Amino acid sequence: MVKKLGSPFMFLLMVIISLISLYPFYTMIIMGTYESNQLYTGIKFWFGDSLNKNLASVFSINFLNYYKNSLVVAISTTVLGVLVCSAAGFALGKYQFKGKKLMLAIVIGMLMIPSQLSIIAFVIEMRWFGWMDTLWPLIIPPAASAFGVFWMTQFAKNTIPTEVLESARIDGCNEMSVFLRIAMPFMRPAFVTLALLLFLWSWNSFLTPLIVLNSDALYTIPLGIRGLAGQFRNDNAAQILGITLGTIPVLFFFIAFSKNLIEGLASSAVKG
Amino acid sequence: MSKKLMPFVAILLTLSLVLTACGQSSNTGKNGSKNEGSNPSSAPGDNNTFTEKSPEEYSGEFTLWAWGDFEANVVPAFNKVYPNIKVNVEVIPNSDYGRKLQTTIASRGDMPDVSLMEVSARGALMSLDAWEDLSAAPYNAKLDDLLEYALPLITNEKGEVVTIQEDATMAGIAYKRDLAREYFGTDDPKELEAIFSNWDVFVEKGKEVYEKSGGKVTLMSGLYEEGFRLLSGSYTEPWVVDGKLNIESTFKPVYELMEKMTKNNMFGKLDTWSASWNASFANNNVIFYATPTWFVPHGIKPNDPDSEGRYGLMRAPVSYQWGGTGMSIPKDAKNKELAWQFVKWVTMSMDGAKAFAEVNNTMTLYKPAMEANIYSAADPYFAGQDIMSKFIEIGKETKARPITLYDSIITDSNALTMKMIENGRTAEQAYNELVKMILESAPELK
Structure with missing residues (x-):
């Protein structure tokens, strides 16, 4: 009885919540089809007729190249980051060694410090490596994400049974095989969640590219889109269209892996 | 076993390809800077x-x-x-x-x-x-x-x-000729300059425009930032002198004027550079705009591209500059x-x-x-008026306030306290709040 009464109500509630959540996203899509000076003349519910004009503005800047740079940076960070973080997480979660507590404390400490605070030291370091005005500072440091290491450590500690690892060792597995063949499958849900988060952070990163990149040829999407804002005028509609186009890969990844993402978040929420 | 390792090998190979792409970019960047460094003209002085x-x-x-x-x-x-x-x-x-x-x-x-x-x-x-x-x-x-x-x-x-x-960056006032004719009976810059010779006339005419239009038209767009630029532009005292705040001689009279003008509805509530302000050019809701040289190609013309002959340019009661x-x-x-x-x-x-x-x-x-008069020309957008010569004429009398380290803190605080005046608070309340806000951000100026 309760269920029968509750279901239509829940359905309606979910429809309303979905509409509220989706409306800003829908608005972003339709705003990219208006002219900038029409944007604030009233609430828009349907598409405008300036899509081609805005597309021309978006492609008047080096948008495809920004897209390529963003993809290179985000994919590299994700692949490298997942490997580094899961290896570090497995080691910190499942091995006992000297200095482990200190290392974990450093990782947690890094989580607490906003990146803006350390930006000057970061730039000095990147200069020292000779990495200024290259894509390396956007790939290598974020691949060793403090959050990623912490996340994988917690996951490895809670989900990989020590007995399984020990039986693998008894059966003759070396440590690399234990990690790749035994630990990795256990960590898969966290692996996917982390990959999505790393991709998203890298894709949306603005401050680091702003500071380390000087050449337009290396700009990523968030930095490049800002080029549509001049000193006196903002081509808001073209910027919004650029953002919409920039959201496509993130959406694609999210839709493709949403099941794993939720699984990863849920399992760590229960066990973490 | 080898089959299971394949995905990792594939990932590593992909990664190495992708990183090679980064390497190419980085080389270009490095070579560029090396060239610069080795340039014979790179050891100046x-x-x-x-x-x-x-x-x-x-x-x-x-x-x-x-x-x-x-x-x-x-x-x-x-x-x-x-x-x-x-x-x-x-x-x-x-x-x-x-x-x-x-x-x-x-x-x-x-x-x-x-x-x-x-x-x-x-x-x-x-x-x-x-x-x-x-x-x-x-x-x-x-x-x-x-x-x-x-x-x-x-x-x-x-x-x-x-x-x-x-x-x-010397500045005057641009006006819409059709609205000037409707409300002041003339669109001639000289005649308008004669009418609008002091701020009291601005207040009086501002009130008239608002009442006559039933509140639909205001003489100027808003306090922030056009109104402030126009009214404060003739004050040349630096805002910080010998490490102490020195804003009273500028902000008190400007805020008092703003209060009077706001009470008489001379200003609308459009923030400069906001979307509604941009839209006001093509609409008929504002007559005057505080206008420096650069504002013509970057403020007026892009916002009202189809209005050739609609605008005029006159001097303000004070010579000022902006930007x-x-x-x-x-x-x-x-x-x-x-x-x-x-x-x-x-x-x-x-x-x-x-x-x-x-x-x-x-x-x-x-x-x-x-x-050498290289700028002198009739501008069809301004109904044939030679606006560059007008700006040059204004420029000869313009004075500017020296810039200090704290100007952006003061400007940011001012943007907020002007809103207080816009919302009916007195000049004194806004001024006191301004001083408080500045000293909170820069206590060393006490």
């Missing part, structure tokens, strides 16, 4: 002077960080005179320009050879010990060639000229001599002035170009 050469003899490249296309636009004309100097214009978003510059200075990163200083961020930037003094050797900028009013805007507190402003972008040469620049050729050519040459006017539709501060 060794003997404390630049050797005079003909323009063709200067060769090499330099980097300029810009946020728009003001500078890039004049590069082709510059290269006609200096064919062997390559200008690398790197575009940094305007809103993030200061942050990038300050971080680069703090971390001693690679500075550009020419950096821009927009007037609103100039106080904090000029006080950094990061810029060449362009009035000293080896640059020896001929400051007499620039309109006098600009000198306080380009000089830091140590008396060094650390930037040369590109554009002239401006300067070009500076960082101490850490690698190609100072080449950079200086560009800065000098744009800001202090007849060719530069002509090119600037042609591509940017506004003028530089170079006096000889104004005296």
Whole structure:
């Protein structure tokens, strides 16, 4: 009885919540089809007729190249980051060694410090490596994400049974095989969640590219889109269209892996 | 086992390919900077002077960080005179320009050879010990060639000229001719100047316009920031003197005037640069706009492109100026001599002035170009009025307030306290709040 009464109500509630959540996203899509000076003349519910004009503005800047740079940076960070973080997480979660507590404390400490605070030291370091005005500072440091290491450590500690690892060792597995063949499958849900988060952070990163990149040829999407804002005028509609186009890969990844993402978040929420 | 390892091998291979792509980009960047470093013109001021050469003899490249296309636009004309100097214009978003510059200075990163200083961020930037003094050797900028009013805007507190402003920024009032005829019976600039000769008339006429239009039309758009620029523009006291706040003589009278004007509905509530303000040009809800030179090509014309002949330009009761972008040469620049050729050519040459006017539709501060009458022309958009000559006439009487380190804090606080006046608070309340807010941000000014 309760269920029968509750279901239509829940359905309606979910429809309303979905509409509220989706409306800003829908608005972003339709705003990219208006002219900038029409944007604030009233609430828009349907598409405008300036899509081609805005597309021309978006492609008047080096948008495809920004897209390529963003993809290179985000994919590299994700692949490298997942490997580094899961290896570090497995080691910190499942091995006992000297200095482990200190290392974990450093990782947690890094989580607490906003990146803006350390930006000057970061730039000095990147200069020292000779990495200024290259894509390396956007790939290598974020691949060793403090959050990623912490996340994988917690996951490895809670989900990989020590007995399984020990039986693998008894059966003759070396440590690399234990990690790749035994630990990795256990960590898969966290692996996917982390990959999505790393991709998203890298894709949306603005401050680091702003500071380390000087050449337009290396700009990523968030930095490049800002080029549509001049000193006196903002081509808001073209910027919004650029953002919409920039959201496509993130959406694609999210839709493709949403099941794993939720699984990863849920399992760590229960066990973490 | 090997099958299970395959995905990892594939990932590693993909990664190495992708990272190789990064490597190519990085090489380009490094080579670029190496070229700059090895440039023969990269050791300026060794003997404390630049050797005079003909323009063709200067060769090499330099980097300029810009946020728009003001500078890039004049590069082709510059290269006609200096064919062997390559200008690398790197575009940094305007809103993030200061942050990038300050971080680069703090971390001693690679500075550009020419950096821009927009007037609103100039106080904090000029006080950094990061810029060449362009009035000293080896640059020896001929400051007499620039309109006098600009000198306080380009000089830091140590008396060094650390930037040369590109554009002239003297300002008047642009008005919509149709609305001026409807409400004041004339659209002639001279007659309107005679009517609007003091602020009391502004208050009186502002009230009339509001009442006659049933509240649909206001004389001016809003307090922030047009109203403030117009009303405060004639005050030349620096806002900080000897490390103490010195705003009373400027802000008290300006706020009192604002209070009176707001109570009489002279101002609308449109913030300058907001979407509704942009829309007001093509609509009929505002008559007057505080208008510096650059505002014509960047404020009025883009917002109201189909209104040829609709606008007029008149003097305000006071001579004032607003805005401006300067070009500076960082101490850490690698190609100072080449950079200086560009800065000098744009800001202090007849060719530069002509090119600037042609591509940017506004003028530089170079006096000889104004005296040679190169800008004089009937502007059809202003119903044939020679607005450039009007601006030059205003420029001769314009004075500017020296910029201080704290100007942006004061400007930001002022943007908030003006809202108090707009919402019916008294000038005194707003002024007290302004002082409180500034001292909270900069307690050392007490």
